[in-house]
Amino acid sequence: MDVARLAGVSIAAVSRTFTPGSSVSPKMAERVRKAARQLSYVPNNLASSLITQRTNIVALMLPNFVNQIYSALLSEASLRLEEIDKQLLLFTPFNDSDLDRTLQRMLEYQVDAIVIAAASISSHMAALCHGRDVPVVMLGRHMPNLPVHSVRGNAEDGGTKAAKLLLSGGGKRFGIISGDQTYMTMVERQQAILQCLRVTNDIENVAIVDGKLTYEGGYQAALEIMRGEDRPDSLFCLTDIMALGAMDAIRHNLNLRIPEDVAVIGFDDIPEAAHESYNLTTVRTPVRQMIHHMMDLISLETPQDPPQTILIDAELIIRSSTRSAHNNP
Amino acid sequence: MDVARLAGVSIAAVSRTFTPGSSVSPKMAERVRKAARQLSYVPNNLASSLITQRTNIVALMLPNFVNQIYSALLSEASLRLEEIDKQLLLFTPFNDSDLDRTLQRMLEYQVDAIVIAAASISSHMAALCHGRDVPVVMLGRHMPNLPVHSVRGNAEDGGTKAAKLLLSGGGKRFGIISGDQTYMTMVERQQAILQCLRVTNDIENVAIVDGKLTYEGGYQAALEIMRGEDRPDSLFCLTDIMALGAMDAIRHNLNLRIPEDVAVIGFDDIPEAAHESYNLTTVRTPVRQMIHHMMDLISLETPQDPPQTILIDAELIIRSSTRSAHNNP
DNA sequence: CTGAAAGCGCTTACAG
DNA sequence: CTGAAAGCGCTTACAG
Numbered sequence A, B: 001m002d003v004a005r006l007a008g009v010s011i012a013a014v015s016r017t018f019t020p021g022s023s024v025s026p027k028m029a030e031r032v033r034k035a036a037r038q039l040s041y042v043p044n045n046l047a048s049s050l051i052t053q054r055t056n057i058v059a060l061m062l063p064n065f066v067n068q069i070y071s072a073l074l075s076e077a078s079l080r081l082e083e084i085d086k087q088l089l090l091f092t093p094f095n096d097s098d099l100d101r102t103l104q105r106m107l108e109y110q111v112d113a114i115v116i117a118a119a120s121i122s123s124h125m126a127a128l129c130h131g132r133d134v135p136v137v138m139l140g141r142h143m144p145n146l147p148v149h150s151v152r153g154n155a156e157d158g159g160t161k162a163a164k165l166l167l168s169g170g171g172k173r174f175g176i177i178s179g180d181q182t183y184m185t186m187v188e189r190q191q192a193i194l195q196c197l198r199v200t201n202d203i204e205n206v207a208i209v210d211g212k213l214t215y216e217g218g219y220q221a222a223l224e225i226m227r228g229e230d231r232p233d234s235l236f237c238l239t240d241i242m243a244l245g246a247m248d249a250i251r252h253n254l255n256l257r258i259p260e261d262v263a264v265i266g267f268d269d270i271p272e273a274a275h276e277s278y279n280l281t282t283v284r285t286p287v288r289q290m291i292h293h294m295m296d297l298i299s300l301e302t303p304q305d306p307p308q309t310i311l312i313d314a315e316l317i318i319r320s321s322t323r324s325a326h327n328n329p
Numbered sequence C, D: 001c002t003g004a005a006a007g008c009g010c011t012t013a014c015a016g
Helices: A002-007 A011-017 A026-039 A045-052 A068-083 A096-108 A123-131 A155-168 A184-200 A215-227 A240-253 A287-298 B002-007 B011-017 B026-039 B045-052 B068-083 B096-108 B123-131 B155-168 B184-200 B215-227 B240-253 B287-298
Strands: A057-061 A087-091 A113-117 A136-139 A149-153 A174-178 A207-210 A234-237 A263-268 A281-284 A309-312 A315-317 B057-061 B087-091 B113-117 B136-139 B149-153 B174-178 B207-210 B234-237 B263-268 B281-284 B309-312 B315-317
Touching: A002 A011, A002 A026, A011 A026, A045 B045, A057 A068, A057 A096, A068 A087, A068 A113, A068 A240, A068 A287, A068 B068, A087 A096, A087 B068, A096 A123, A113 A287, A123 A136, A136 A287, A149 A155, A149 A287, A155 A184, A155 A234, A155 A263, A155 A281, A155 A315, A174 A184, A174 A215, A174 A240, A207 A215, A215 A234, A215 A240, A234 A240, A240 A263, A287 A309, B002 B011, B002 B026, B011 B026, B057 B068, B057 B096, B068 B087, B068 B113, B068 B240, B068 B287, B087 B096, B096 B123, B113 B287, B123 B136, B136 B287, B149 B155, B149 B287, B155 B184, B155 B234, B155 B263, B155 B281, B155 B315, B174 B184, B174 B215, B174 B240, B207 B215, B215 B234, B215 B240, B234 B240, B240 B263, B287 B309
Parallel strands: A057 A087, A057 A113, A113 A136, A136 A149, A149 A309, A174 A207, A174 A234, A234 A263, A263 A281, B057 B087, B057 B113, B113 B136, B136 B149, B149 B309, B174 B207, B174 B234, B234 B263, B263 B281
Antiparallel strands: A087 B087, A281 A315, B281 B315
């Protein structure tokens, strides 16, 4: 290598100079650094990774960016990883059939760990990753019996808390704007809500409409639900982004009041939920804590340990889109 | 390599099997594939990149995620790159002093190209990248005299169009909620607005308050501006996220009407701007087109070509937060 | 502390 | 079409 020649030392010496903790005399290190500066030398990570078996790259799979909650997860992960000089390699597969191919490509890049948000993993790929000692962390989804870690908010707890709140606010007629039922989180939130409603009241039918996990979808779903007969006085939106659409439809299109005419609760606590125009009561998705646990899991010294499942308690963020117990309509 | 041994062929043969376009007999390819399947073989990108000098990785530097516009840029870039089987390696430096170190790390990963959103690059690093044939494209910022490409919306044009709109809406007293003046985009937008106001009217003082580029900052800045004497009837917000905060402050804290009491215009056209609660008139940041050009620039066959500067015309998105010419207050 | 040498897992002329 | 060999830019025992 040119630097070694210019400095008149061995190749090993320049390698040691750029490897913290190696034994080099200050004199030699100085000589090497000077030569490196002259040649604008930049170490080649690929070559070193080939030997050390570490790339300091973590692969992250995200389904999309339309829901702010994914940006939040990405942002927090990126910040925390940057602190320990690791980088995020981003993958956004178009559809579920791409999943295996995407995972395969992650492995080709020799990433140190794989983080999967809101998607699944085949047992075949899970085994492959496990066999290669690449830890896999699922965010917001549990894959029982697979050798992958899992970190998520307790959707059941969240659904229950949401239902209890609307019930205590005097809710009698309920609607749910739901999302893609292939996401376990959606199913769990909905099940918990329904179960809680059934136990407490004897409710025969709850209007459930798919909100497509978007603002626009939430808007349309709210229109449909609220125009039906037996108009709900309480509306669950399985994600905040749909709740924002629903609130806008309720207020600006249907000219109803929130929470007087209808209480609205969401899930996630995206930044917009706190905007004064919405002031949405919601069940927070614990992004900070999830990423905190993710960080621990990907840096486990013993990757072959049994997979861990971490469940984080739901936190209710009460704002003004719901009624409190003592001011029922 | 194990696969070669199991298949009873040379190492070169398995390499060829996994390199599209190589000359391998179907028979041999089949034998190799079978062995690979048995061993769950995954090609090592690092090793091949070491030779081919291509990693298919593009580095992206983002300042933060609090402004949705960066998520939009990231999302669009990720999608477009995924289509051609390239990946995004993410870097979010904490502060400007990290910039050089961050760029250095990008080069260590041997990325094929570097994309920098809303940050700067030192002439030293620009020269280094150029010397190594790594194209650099700046998003939303122009670095004259440096060997880097630049793609941005025409901030001057945007500022002018915004000013003309508020002027034609009958604006007499103006306020500006500005942002970090180290971002050229902010400076350019503001200059264009001021210049246009000065030329058209003879306006002595325009209230200018820093909105910190956040919702909360915009909220506070609006309070300050609107409570001052000679309350503006027209408010420019240099980014949409600040405009949302300003609108909430104006409506819910000050109980004023938009646009009757005060017209509000933003910049960027983030998704929230279209929400019915806001319906914010804004100058769009042409994310799609910017990324489109970025894609062209990073895949130029001749990276040593003179740097290109692409300026995209501003597009006014007129919604209901501004007054039109024929219904002045 | 330092250097020569082997080797990480591939690709690519070069012969055949 | 196929294989042997050199080499990409590093790290890491192993001697000294």
